[in-house]
Amino acid sequence: MIERYVRPWLEGQGFHLSILWDPTDAQRFLLGLGFTLGLAIASVLLSLVIGVLGVALKSSPWRPVRQAVTAYVELFRNTPLLAQLYFFYFGLGSLLPMVEDADGHAVRMIGNFQWAVIVLGLHSGAFQIEALRGSIDAVPRSTIEAAQALGLHGRKLFRHLILPLALRNSLPALGNSLAQAVKSTSVAYAIAVPELLYACNRIWTDNFNVAEMMQVLLLMYFILLGGCALLMSRIEARFRLPGYHSR
Amino acid sequence: MSPLTLLSQRIRPPLNASRFIALGVLWLAAGVGVGAVAWVYRDIIALLLNWTPALARGFALNILMGVVAMLAATVFGTLLGCLQVSLHRGLRQMAVLLTQLLRNAPWLVVVFLVMNLLPFEFQALDRWWQIPDWLKAALGLGLAGSGYVSEIVRGGIRSIPVAQWEAAASLALPRRKSLRLVILPQALRSMVPPWMSLYCAVTMATSLANLMGVEELMTSLQLRLTGQTRPDLLLPAYLYVFVAFFIYIYPISRYSRYLERKWSLYS
Numbered sequence: 001m002i003e004r005y006v007r008p009w010l011e012g013q014g015f016h017l018s019i020l021w022d023p024t025d026a027q028r029f030l031l032g033l034g035f036t037l038g039l040a041i042a043s044v045l046l047s048l049v050i051g052v053l054g055v056a057l058k059s060s061p062w063r064p065v066r067q068a069v070t071a072y073v074e075l076f077r078n079t080p081l082l083a084q085l086y087f088f089y090f091g092l093g094s095l096l097p098m099v100e101d102a103d104g105h106a107v108r109m110i111g112n113f114q115w116a117v118i119v120l121g122l123h124s125g126a127f128q129i130e131a132l133r134g135s136i137d138a139v140p141r142s143t144i145e146a147a148q149a150l151g152l153h154g155r156k157l158f159r160h161l162i163l164p165l166a167l168r169n170s171l172p173a174l175g176n177s178l179a180q181a182v183k184s185t186s187v188a189y190a191i192a193v194p195e196l197l198y199a200c201n202r203i204w205t206d207n208f209n210v211a212e213m214m215q216v217l218l219l220m221y222f223i224l225l226g227g228c229a230l231l232m233s234r235i236e237a238r239f240r241l242p243g244y245h246s247r
Numbered sequence: 248m249s250p251l252t253l254l255s256q257r258i259r260p261p262l263n264a265s266r267f268i269a270l271g272v273l274w275l276a277a278g279v280g281v282g283a284v285a286w287v288y289r290d291i292i293a294l295l296l297n298w299t300p301a302l303a304r305g306f307a308l309n310i311l312m313g314v315v316a317m318l319a320a321t322v323f324g325t326l327l328g329c330l331q332v333s334l335h336r337g338l339r340q341m342a343v344l345l346t347q348l349l350r351n352a353p354w355l356v357v358v359f360l361v362m363n364l365l366p367f368e369f370q371a372l373d374r375w376w377q378i379p380d381w382l383k384a385a386l387g388l389g390l391a392g393s394g395y396v397s398e399i400v401r402g403g404i405r406s407i408p409v410a411q412w413e414a415a416a417s418l419a420l421p422r423r424k425s426l427r428l429v430i431l432p433q434a435l436r437s438m439v440p441p442w443m444s445l446y447c448a449v450t451m452a453t454s455l456a457n458l459m460g461v462e463e464l465m466t467s468l469q470l471r472l473t474g475q476t477r478p479d480l481l482l483p484a485y486l487y488v489f490v491a492f493f494i495y496i497y498p499i500s501r502y503s504r505y506l507e508r509k510w511s512l513y514s
Binding site: 074075077078079080081082083084086087090091092094095179182183184185186187189190197201210211214217218221222225226 | 348351352353354355356359360363364447451452453454455457458465478481482484485486488489492493496497500
């Protein structure tokens with residue numbers, strides 16, 4: 001149907017949207033979309049783990065541990081993501097030994113997709129630590145005092161009071177970091193991870209349809225980010241406590 | 248006091264003699280360690296120092312691109328931000344939509360868009376002018392950043408109490424004039440810290456121009472690295488990029504956070 005009706009009409013408009021009728025291009029495009037989603041989800045999960053760990057370490061009684069977390073946060077917040085990607089992929093990656101894959105080819109121990117996940121995770125993890133800490137700090141002092149007056153302290157206070165409120169406080173920042181993660185996946189283009197931008201770049205160099213693919217690319221990112229925003233507003237509505245507003 | 252400190256309250260011991268000696272030994276060990284590493288990698292360090300003048304030119308291009316991008320973003324973003332609070336419904340909705348679109352597009356994609364969209368050269372004043380690649384990349388980053396500036400401006404304007412608008416109106420100032428003479432000057436203070444951190448982000452993003460072949464810091468480093476074919480050089484070389492950016496960005500971002508803290512206390 002596409003071949004018969006859509007293609008002549010679109011091409012008549014001067015719109016060479018090859019991903020609709022060329023199976024190779026369609027496959028490349030969908031694979032790119034999958035890689036972008038996979039990268040975003042994996043790196044957000046990694047950054048959440050790093051964020052929770054970092055917050056826990058940042059309240060450690062030992063000063064060097066706290067300083068190490070601060071150093072990590074400052075280093076990753078104040079250097080370009082691309083430099084981090086190159087540093088890990090080329091700098092550290094070249095030091096790793098080669099291993100044999102299933103077909104007997106020698107490959108790097110950590111592939112470009114894994115490196116992209118690691119670096120994007122480390123990068124947004126640094127922001128996650130600050131966000132999570134901020135959401136813990138935003139738990140109202142008076143609520144904590146009220147809980148203390150009821151005899152809660154230490155671990156119990158943290159589990160039953162600070163954590164549930166802090167998690168709710170952190171939802172907007174989490175949504176923000178999710179959106180940021182989806183956008184940052186495009187930088188993985190630099191180490192040839194076949195994500196959306198890379199796939200589109202391949203398609204427009206093969207078909208000379210830069211303008212069309214550019215629009216499709218932007219549209220895809222808007223849909224993805226709109227989806228993230230929708231998801232987060234659903235989650236926020238689901239966990240909303242009547243009468244509780246964070247600072 | 249944050250709730251976290253409740254969990255880990257601890258009193259620091261006073262600095263006595265044994266602690267003093269332990270600290271001294273620690274610092275000495277650290278110094279010896281750094282010295283040893285520097286000795287082992289002395290030829291690499293010498294090579295990197297040798298490259299520094301050329302790499303500094305690359306980094307200067309990064310900074311220039313950052314400034315140009317930020318100028319473009321500020322001009323366009325301020326306009327967009329003011330339109331976001333316009334009374335004209337169509338203008339406002341268009342500005343809001345454009346801001347959201349710009350904010351939700353990945354920077355790299357916007358840079359690609361502008362690089363492909365802008366012509367290689369254009370005709371004006373009876374001659375052809377070429378647009379250098381670095382300028383195209385900077386304008387792309389400026390376009391991407393203008394969405395953020397627009398939000399900063401809108402937030403700054405919103406942070407000013409409505410009473411100020413009314414006061415300006417009671418002085419018979421038309422809306423445009425009261426925005427320019429009354430609201431924006433007051434909003435400036437809350438806009439400066441996020442503007443500075445946006446500048447940091449834009450300057451860091453100029454390294455993306457590496458992917459467009461613009462000869463900035465990372466590209467000039469990679470050009471020199473390919474001439475060497477030494478895999479052991481890669482790690483220190485990319486560490487060098489880290490350090491260069493960190494030295495430039497960190498003070499600015501620290502200062503922006505300081506301003507944010509300082510000014511949020513009194514507003």
